[in-house]
Amino acid sequence: MNKKYIIITTIAMLCAIALIATDIILKYRYLEKKSHEISEGFNTASQNGPIKMGMKSKTDIFKVDDVTFDIYYGMYEEGDETPKSSYKRGDEYPFFVMYMSEYNLTNYESNIIDDYKNAGTNYFIKEISGEEAFSGEYAYILDDGFLASDVEYKHHETITIMKELFDKKKSTIIIEIDALVPLENGGYRVSSNSVLKLNYEFISEDTVKIEYRYAQ
Numbered sequence: 001m002n003k004k005y006i007i008i009t010t011i012a013m014l015c016a017i018a019l020i021a022t023d024i025i026l027k028y029r030y031l032e033k034k035s036h037e038i039s040e041g042f043n044t045a046s047q048n049g050p051i052k053m054g055m056k057s058k059t060d061i062f063k064v065d066d067v068t069f070d071i072y073y074g075m076y077e078e079g080d081e082t083p084k085s086s087y088k089r090g091d092e093y094p095f096f097v098m099y100m101s102e103y104n105l106t107n108y109e110s111n112i113i114d115d116y117k118n119a120g121t122n123y124f125i126k127e128i129s130g131e132e133a134f135s136g137e138y139a140y141i142l143d144d145g146f147l148a149s150d151v152e153y154k155h156h157e158t159i160t161i162m163k164e165l166f167d168k169k170k171s172t173i174i175i176e177i178d179a180l181v182p183l184e185n186g187g188y189r190v191s192s193n194s195v196l197k198l199n200y201e202f203i204s205e206d207t208v209k210i211e212y213r214y215a216q
Helices: 001-033 083-087
Strands: 037-038 052-058 061-063 068-072 095-102 123-128 139-143 152-154 157-163 169-184 189-202 207-213
Touching: 037 207, 052 152, 052 189, 061 068, 068 152, 068 189, 083 189, 157 169
Parallel strands: none
Antiparallel strands: 037 052, 052 068, 061 207, 068 157, 095 123, 095 169, 139 152, 169 189, 189 207
């Protein structure tokens, strides 16, 4: 066999092997990166109430002072002519409040809140008026499936979990939206709510791993 031919064939084979190896490495890196992505809350399998919530993140590994990701949420299904009826309060609009806190069963011992901006261990994040909540911006679209409906959200925003909540080696943090209705004698009643539960664990001194949990 011609020596030149052997050299060319060998080089071609080595190049082919190198291309295959590169492709395998790139696919592995892609799959490894995808395995750390979070995309949860986009079906109704674990969401029975009228408020729906979801989250997306390109990673589940964060520096503890920058746990930042996108949350998606909506108050009613698009096309519902009387969306406030889901909250069973007649003609009165509820309004909505977003909280962030460490998960604690005592948070759910009562559905009455005296001061919604200072509600126990909950950190008040924002308030959404009834008029705004029932506008088109906060609607969602349901696409019926075999076991559960897929949810398409009209609204999403970026949120950062405050560093102060990461005060244990591992625990659970919640982001919660409550529908509040004023009571005649003062205070507010929670007529419905939705919760994102996030387990965290420190994997180094300043780095945490986040895991989404269905809020049962």
